[in-house]
Structure formats: structure tokens, C-alpha cells
Amino acid sequence: MSEKKKIHAAVKLRMRRDGITYAKLSKKLGVSEITVKRYFSEERLTLDTLDQICAALKTSLDELMADFKAESQTQKERFTREQETALANNEFLFVLFYIVARKFSYGDILKKLSRHNPAKIIRGLRELEELSLIDFSSENKLKSLVSSNAAIQPGGPLWNQYSSVAIREFFESDFSGKNEYFDLSIGYLSHAGQLRVRDLIEKVQKEIHALLQVDGSTRGA
Numbered sequence: 001m002s003e004k005k006k007i008h009a010a011v012k013l014r015m016r017r018d019g020i021t022y023a024k025l026s027k028k029l030g031v032s033e034i035t036v037k038r039y040f041s042e043e044r045l046t047l048d049t050l051d052q053i054c055a056a057l058k059t060s061l062d063e064l065m066a067d068f069k070a071e072s073q074t075q076k077e078r079f080t081r082e083q084e085t086a087l088a089n090n091e092f093l094f095v096l097f098y099i100v101a102r103k104f105s106y107g108d109i110l111k112k113l114s115r116h117n118p119a120k121i122i123r124g125l126r127e128l129e130e131l132s133l134i135d136f137s138s139e140n141k142l143k144s145l146v147s148s149n150a151a152i153q154p155g156g157p158l159w160n161q162y163s164s165v166a167i168r169e170f171f172e173s174d175f176s177g178k179n180e181y182f183d184l185s186i187g188y189l190s191h192a193g194q195l196r197v198r199d200l201i202e203k204v205q206k207e208i209h210a211l212l213q214v215d216g217s218t219r220g221a
């Protein structure tokens with residue numbers, strides 16, 4: 001993981017712990033929620049912006065990185081075959097694990113999964129604990145032992161179970177929902193090539209907006 005991605009992950013870790021959403025952070029920074037999302041998705045996090053985010057979160061970069069390092073040392077970055085198989089065969093366990101991995105409290109989980117009986121949720125948490133995916137203490141404190149960003153095995157149980165669904169939903173979406181937007185990421189081009197693609201897309205967007213404005217003005221006349 002690059003240093004920039006580590007910083008992004010450290011900031012997101014603190015936001016999850018403090019219950020700070022993109023919307024809340026955008027208000028603290030005085031920018032739009034889309035802008036905040038772009039800081040992370042497009043790696044536009046400058047040093048000045050990072051300083052502002054640290055101030056908004058009432059922390060420092062050193063503290064963020066120390067927390068991230070401590071978290072990384074206690075979490076595994078890859079599922080075992082047994083863990084993948086269990087999560088792939090049980091959608092409820094799959095959802096429950098990722099809710100825990102995203103740092104939600106026991107009380108928050110009960111609310112999010114309110115359609116399920118609390119006894120079922122507890123059984124699921126115990127099963128995740130037996131799989132060494134989480135730690136579930138007697139005080140109902142939860143801790144994920146595997147990172148929410150843990151790699152899955154290409155061609156493995158989770159890949160076979162969910163990759164086709166994720167791909168289908170992505171390409172069938174019109175990205176018209178609240179806070180949904182299409183983010184094109186070019187992973188195999190040079191940096192210069194990526195910038196050129198981005199410039200071309202932005203140029204097309206401007207042309208479309210200009211056409212819409214002209215068309216709207218014509219109809220108004």
C-alpha cells in the first residue's frame with residue numbers, strides 16, 4: 001500500500017470511529033460532499049487539505065498514522081479459504097462481518113439489522129468469532145480481526161459468489177440515486193495517459209452542459 005493510500009485509510013478509520021460521514025466532514029470543511037469524496041477516490045488530498053481535515057477531526061497526522069498502524073498490526077489483510085467459504089455460503093454472515101469491520105457498535109448493528117431477531121444476530125456474531133473473523137467480548141464490544149479491505153482470492157468462493165453480482169449491478173445502474181456518481185478509474189495507463197483521458201472526459205462533459213443550456217434557452221424562447 002502506497003503512503004498516500006495509507007493516509008487515506010488512516011483518515012477513514014478515524015472518521016468511522018468518530019461517526020463522521022462524508023456529509024458531516026464536508027460541512028466542517030465548508031465544501032460539498034462530492035468534493036470530499038473526490039479527495040479520497042481521486043487522490044486529490046493535498047497537504048493543505050489534509051491539515052484542514054485533521055483540524056476538523058481534532059487530531060494530527062501523526063496520531064492518525066499511529067492508530068492506523070496499530071489497527072493494521074492486529075488485522076489480517078487476507079481471508080483464509082475457510083473464512084471465504086463460510087461468508088460465501090451465508091449472505092447474512094457476509095453482511096454482518098462487513099458491518100462489524102466498518103466499526104459499527106453492537107447497538108448500531110441491532111438497529112441496522114432490526115428486521116432480524118437479536119438472537120440470530122448474536123448467533124451470527126458468535127459464528128464469526130469461531131471463524132476468527134471478529135472478537136466478540138462479553139460486554140458486547142466488537143473488533144474485526146480481518147480488515148474490511150482484505151483481499152479475496154481470484155476465482156475463490158467470495159469471488160465466484162459476488163463478483164458477477166457486483167459487476168452486473170454496476171453496469172445496470174444509471175447512477176441517479178442520492179450521492180451516486182460515476183467514477184472512471186484507469187488502472188493500466190501511464191499517469192500522463194490517465195490525465196489525458198480525464199481531460200477528454202471533462203471536455204465532453206462541458207460540451208454536453210453547453211448543449212443543454214443552449215437547448216434550454218431555445219425552448220424558453
